[in-house]
Amino acid sequence: MxxxxxxxxxxxxxxxxxxxxxxxxxxxxxxxxxxxxxxxxxxxxxxxxxxxxxxxxxxxxxxxxxxxxxxxxxxxxxxxxxNLIFYKSDLKECGIGSIRAASVFRCEITEEGCSSLGSALKSNPSSLRELDLSGNKLQDSGVKLLTGFLESPRCSLETLRLISCGITEEGCSSLGSALKSNPSSLRELDLSINQLQDSGVKLLTGFLESPSCRLETLSLSWCGITEEGCSSLGSALKSNPSCLRKLDLSRNQLQDSGVKLLTGFLESPRCSLKTLSLLGCGIIEEGCSSLGSALKSNPSSLRELDLSYNQLQDSGVKLLTGFLESPSCRLEILSLSGCGITEEGCSSLGSALKSNPSSLRELDLRGNQLKDSGVKLLTGFLESPSCGLETLRWK
Structure with missing residues (x-):
């Protein structure tokens, strides 16, 4: 080996x-x-x-x-x-007192395994804090068999990852219903790379808009979400905006219309979002206008923004500058790689960052046609005594 x-x-x-x-x-x-x-x-x-x-x-x-x-x-x-499943009594017999996290990534678990696992966890739901079943073909039927554990009042699960598990609308229905009945413990939910579609996202909103929901991280990248899903998600998050800290909707075709439907949540004074990832979402100038306006109205909470691989162009970047130059902006990481930015966009960006240079720590401009003239327009920001930039990527 x-x-x-x-x-x-x-x-x-x-x-x-x-x-x-x-x-x-x-x-x-x-x-x-x-x-x-x-x-x-x-x-x-x-x-x-x-x-x-x-x-x-x-x-x-x-x-x-x-x-x-x-x-x-x-x-x-x-x-x-x-036996295929260990119970708490089995673990205690061998000197292991408690298990806080369980990861069975890519272990070829299907519906039958979910039945055994769900039954075991339901009988002792209070100790497990993290469950990762990513890469297993659970399908909707398998997810449904786990819900007895999730909806238990004694369930204290904080992290649930079901990445690429073959989940669709029906699985979202089961999961959403279970989490809605016990919304207070979960802090992180990752359902990326499942074909949830807009209909599936809508079925999760009952959990998200619950006043008892304390979810801090929601990852739904590569889930087939479009404008309609953004409408459901934006409405749910707007009704309960204070808990979520990280939202990843990358690689969904949200388009400008979808981004606009999220702005009600983003501009809420109670919104405490720290990280927003919208990589490869089909956003252009109009989406930048909606996003820039929403973030400008509430600029102090966001720390990381990823808009890479959207054709924002120079006109789109210019529409974000109102947020960036706000004295209340505390953004630390800005990723704009592969966004079709040229010299004109560098001029807008450099001017905005120069007026508020102290917070940004990382700037990614790779895959854009900046050229020497564009780079020169960024130097006013870079040579400012207040500039706190630590990482710059433009190759």
Whole structure:
């Protein structure tokens, strides 16, 4: 396996870390030991990079090693019994007290597996915080079998990812109904790469507009959403705008008309959205006008805006400048790659950013025909003493 780059890289990563952090440089002697340590290394990276914690690897190795060995013992024991699902009592028998996250990404789970999983989780719904079933062909029937767990008053799930699970309108109906009956715990929902269509999105809105809904991240990229879906979504979010922090609708053909239908939510004084991703949504000048106007009326909350791969052109960029030059604008990341911007657009952008240069940290203008003349028009912003830009991409 060491001739395969991914295994060779993993092996080197483990051995390097093991030699640096273990007294006496004792190395793993089996593939199982090496894989356990690799999991710990990845856990350390996650803890430092995403959770802001300290990297205490030696203690982590011992703790994770014991946990992984216990899981292996549980798996072997249950395999001998012909069982596919572990229950809480099985885990406790092998010394594992509680499980907060479950990921079974691309494990070929179908309706039958959802039935077993849903039944097990329904019997003990209070401990699980994260569930990732992405890449499994659950279909609508499989999703329906999970709803008994989701609608339980004792369910405390905070993150649900069902990316590319073959979900359509019927699955949205089941999911929306279950989440509406228990809307307060979920913080992140990712249904990307499912053909929900406008009809499916509409069936989720009952959950989204509930006063008890506390959802912070909603990802619906590549879901076949158009103007009609934006109408349903915009109306639901407008009625409850204060919780959502991140909205990703990338790669849906929203068009200008769809973007306009979202502006009621965006311009609400109670809107606290931090990240808006509308990459590849068929937006042109008119959509920029609606978006720029909405954001200008409420410029202080948004921190990241991605409009890449929309043919905004120079005229569209100009319509966004009212938002960008507002003294209340706190935008930190602006992505406009592949937007058909030329010298004229650089002039508008440079002027707007020069009038409010302190907040922006990252600007992506790759894939545009800026040329030397366009770059020159950005320099007034870049040479400002107040400019806080840290990353600039234009190749």
């Amino acid at each position: 060491c001739h395969i780059p991914v295994f060779a890289g993993s092996l080197l990563h483990v051995l390097e870390d093991r030699l640096k952090t273990t007294e006496g440089g004792k190395l793993p002697m089996t593939m199982t030991e090496m894989y356990i340590h690799f999991l710990v290394v990845q856990s350390k990276v996650k803890k430092v990079k995403f959770d802001g914690g300290a990297a205490t690897i030696h203690t982590g190795v011992q703790r994770a090693g014991r946990c992984t060995e216990s899981l292996g013992l549980t798996g072997f024991d249950q395999l001998q019994k012909g």
